[in-house]
Amino acid sequence: MPSNKDDGGWKKFLWDSEKGELLGRTGGSWFKIIAFYIVFYGCLAGIFIGTIQALLLTVSNYKPTWQDRVAPPGLSHTPRSEKSEVFYNRNDPETYLPYTKALRNFLAKYGEELQRDQMKFEDCGVDPAEYKNRGDLESDIGIRKACRFSRSLMGPCSGTEDPDFGFKDGTPCLIVKLNRVVNFLPKPPSSNESIPEEAQPKVQPNVVPIYCTNKREEDAGKIGEIKYYGIGAGFPLQYYPYYGKLLHPHYLQPLVALQFTNLTMNTDLRIECKVFGDNIMYSDKDRYQGRFDVKFSITSL
């Protein structure tokens, strides 16, 4: 009867000593249902793992099935920062330490001493050159050699002479790379039409140019000169294509170092950098696809 249910019903549900029931089931009943679920989930896990294995069989080791989302590549920079802002106080090393540390860490793998192994690396020249084809992805050549890219190419931004990467002097460096995409061949611009006038001098053969300028009209003239370091001050074609992690484990992607030599202090400056190429696209939503913008705010007080 329902009236008896209220008093002690809960306790009785937890442990019913008369029937030997725990939570409404006897031990045997619990055993059966638990055993059932173990077997059931075991089978499900087996089936799931089976289908995942089948999936792995269908994907290539060298190249993902689809690349329409990762290409055209993004343009990323080091040091990266929250909300793409770089702000620090020249006179307080604590404020720019994270930036310099990130740059040092990033450039560490570009150290010349790491690129000496002739089996793994080869020289691809210090001038921009044609694409360097190392055979098809699927061919059985195996691991491909990587082009050397020494950090010394970064000039003052290499960190060897100036461990502060210019941050201390108010001339901060930013290292820019074009995101890696397997088998992707960036095409230099074939005409000058889509390129802003100031950037046109940067167009040269066998290099994907990069050009930075003020994002906002009102910042015009406050940016000062920007120096570009790297092979051809852009992304040289001999570093492409990339053969993927498996075939190209030592690959070093080409870098461009930007040094802002004459930034106006104590103000917010928005700088936009863009790479130009026939197969480089920009997106309204993705602020890092083929371009990025960064806000500098350096105090010198």
Place this chain on the structure above:
Amino acid sequence: IGFYGRSDSYRVATTQDKDDRSPKKKKGAKEKEMDDLKKEVPITEHKMSIEEVCRKYQTDIVQGLTNAKAAEYLIRDGPNALTPPPTTPEWIKFCRQLFGGFSVLLWTGAILCFLAYAIQAATEDDPAGDNLYLGIVLTAVVVITGCFSYFQEAKSSKIMESFKNMVPQQALVIREGEKVQINAEEVVGGDLVEVKGGDRIPADIRVVSAHGCKVDNSSLTGESEPQSRSPDCTHDNPLETRNLAFFSTNCVEGTARGIVICTGDRTVMGRIATLTSGLETGKTPIAKEIEHFIHIITGVAVFLGLTFFILAIILGYSWLEAVIFLIGIIVANVPEGLLATVTVCLTLTAKRMAKKNCLVKNLEAVETLGSTSTICSDKTGTLTQNRMTVAHMWFDNQIHEADTTEDQSGASFDKSSVTWLSLARVAALCNRAQFKAGQDQLPILKRDVAGDASESALLKCIELSCGAVRAMRDKNKKVAEIPFNSTNKYQLSVHETEDLNDNRYLLVMKGAPERILDRCSTILIQGKEQPMDEELKESFQNAYMELGGLGERVLGFCHVMMPEDQYPKGFAFDTDDVNFQTDNLCFVGLMSMIDPPRAAVPDAVGKCRSAGIKVIMVTGDHPITAKAIAKGVGIISEGNETVEDIAARLNIPVSQVNPRDAKACVIHGTDLKDLSQDQMDDILRNHTEIVFARTSPQQKLIIVEGCQRLGAIVAVTGDGVNDSPALKKADIGVAMGISGSDVSKQAADMILLDDNFASIVTGVEEGRLIFDNLKKSIAYTLTSNIPEITPFLLFIIVNIPLPLGTITILCIDLGTDMVPAISLAYEAAESDIMKRQPRNPFRDKLVNERLISIAYGQIGMIQALGGFFAYFVILAENGFLPTQLVGIRLNWDDRSVNDLEDSYGQQWTYEQRKIVEFTCHTAFFVSIVVVQWADVIVCKTRRNSVFQQGMRNKILIFGLFEETALAAFLSYCPGMDVALRMYPLKPSWWFCAFPYSFLIFVYDEVRKLLIRRNPGGWVERETYY
């Protein structure tokens, strides 16, 4: 009758009564008042002399009240109208919909969303709009489903509006010696009122003079016959005495004058109405079930939500993130569309039932009939045709059966006998009833008759078997007539004969059989007059007893051709001072009448019984009649005996019979009042076939409460005002659409448009079907909860990119799942649902642990795997292999990381990988649609194979296409990437979940096969929901 005797102690003077009702009431007074109302009527005026009554009300028997006095009383007592039952204001009803059920949980989610957004807005320059957006969507979901339920409910309650009769009643009162027609609302106590045939009685009145006045008390007491009114007190019980006429009953014929003794809510009718509206009705069974289910789901949601909130904090997530997880878990756990689905399913059933003449006022009542285990049915009008019909005749020393069916399909008797012709002639001539004009094209049984019930029955019977009664009456002109009165107990008339050459007069007489027999010296047998001998007298007695024992009202008929020498043509018959022969007549025969059962009722009662429903008859009528009808319709089934029957058969006193031997019992209202609660329970528990006769409205209520105390779900049918308290108290009250009074319709949850008990069976069937189908619908809807929750849990625990977002969850719950879930309401029954016992409300829950086990533990898990497989396929094909995903979340969701490496060494910007993530959400969503295809097919049946059940449910097939089309639309429609962050899928990704969909189908078919193969086995005990 006797029950009213109990009221002695409550019989306080009305003045004192009025003091009790002083406007200032304390708390608890209300409860006392309810108890008071359950007791009997405190009227004493019928026992006072007219002078005393006049004195009490300071009125005058000739002049009536003075206008000043009337005005004073009107101010003191208020208008003579029933206080309408308190109605819940619309906005409260709306709020109830807005904050009931899952709404509270969703509101919490929405508020958390806004809170999270506020925190983000306060701490960041450029906050992401996600939370604001989700908060708005959640709010919209709650408001829209709330509005939807509200309008559904408003629509069904609007049905009642049509029944309201707003025509103001008029009353003829005498004030200051002048007759004035006033609004019935202005009538006050002490008013002298006059009523005539056809009027509605304006208030409770003490009759001071009457001329052939008859009132129809059926709406008050259930007695179908009009009763005469006179100034004399004939009974202590106010309801039985002749000198009171009651508010809102009808005066059928004659005129009467009386003094108003009670008005408005203080009238007998008013007390019943107040009692009715004051009764608290419990929740409907389905409401309890849904509440139970909401508790389970809310419990799971809160438990999971809080667990993961705490876990998230422990794992080092920020408060904001933990709150966002909490929102996600709540949204995933709550089946947002389910309550709307349930409402739609109930509405569809209600519509289907309305087509079968069951009009449902309260949506939830749709299911109640299905779980009903006891039906307390009123007799008159529900089980019977509510029309006196000649059932038997006795002539030529033999009982003949007349056809009582509604469509005259029954057997007929030998009409060739001369005696029959004579009997028919007497019945036709000695009869004041006549058809109302202008109904010649109607079938005889449908025609309206002016006259009392017995005479109408005779008229119709003769018209049916012998042709036009009017022609017969025209040929035999009436020359004199003595109407029926209670002292003579007969009615006679004198007619000319048809034969123009025969100048004799024909005297015809009918009346109480024993009185008629006393006046007869001969009897007509086979057309020949024979002297009445002892043998024939005994045979008459036997026939009379037998017909009386059938609960029929028996009338005797006799005639005589008056000798021409004594009564020549033109003889002046004096009916006041009878100057002609009224004895030594020739007995012709007996005719007996009953209100016969409806044709479909015995079958319906049989179906109820095989469906495990106990049918109890509760009537105000006499026990003998009640028992006869109960036997006739199978409420007392053949071969079952009452205690009295056993006693009679064994020839022993009733007290020696073991009551346990008798399955059936007939209980008189008088006995009922002496029963203790235990005895009452004992009767209800130990007798399967029960008839309550001579019950008062209050007793009906006690019977219903008794059944409910034993755990039964009780349906009550009734049409009169006297039934309305029981209708209200019942789990489901069923009122009659044609004969029902407004008050009863007001109190009921369901209205039988054709007044036919058989329609209830349809209702039971539909109710049971919808309960089964709701289970299926809920099982279907709940299953998709698991693939909605698991992504969140894995996201938190193993730090993979989120596989399914909150918006996509809402798209499933409120989009693709809706139509298939609703379509399950159209599913045909798997087996004969009318052959099983009604569900036990304590044990057979709508949602039980087995349903949860199947939906959450088994099918849901397979579905989740299907979704995850699609998710892994998309990420792997884009470069992120499964092994790399674990732990990637921190970088994945970091906006500043724009060079995240995948398994191939490629680098992804934030936005690029987010698009892939949202594509995964879309694919997960599509996969759920794909696995839900199998689920809806699997949920079609609980025991049978789909191959046995077939795919005849067209709505379900439509639902399959609809959800697929909707999923495709959401994925491919341009602009969806902005609106819902859903992206187009590669065609191959649609097929990821196919194996899992197939697995669900096979798994469940095997499970059901095992259930069918091993009835009562482990599989059934653990998984049959």
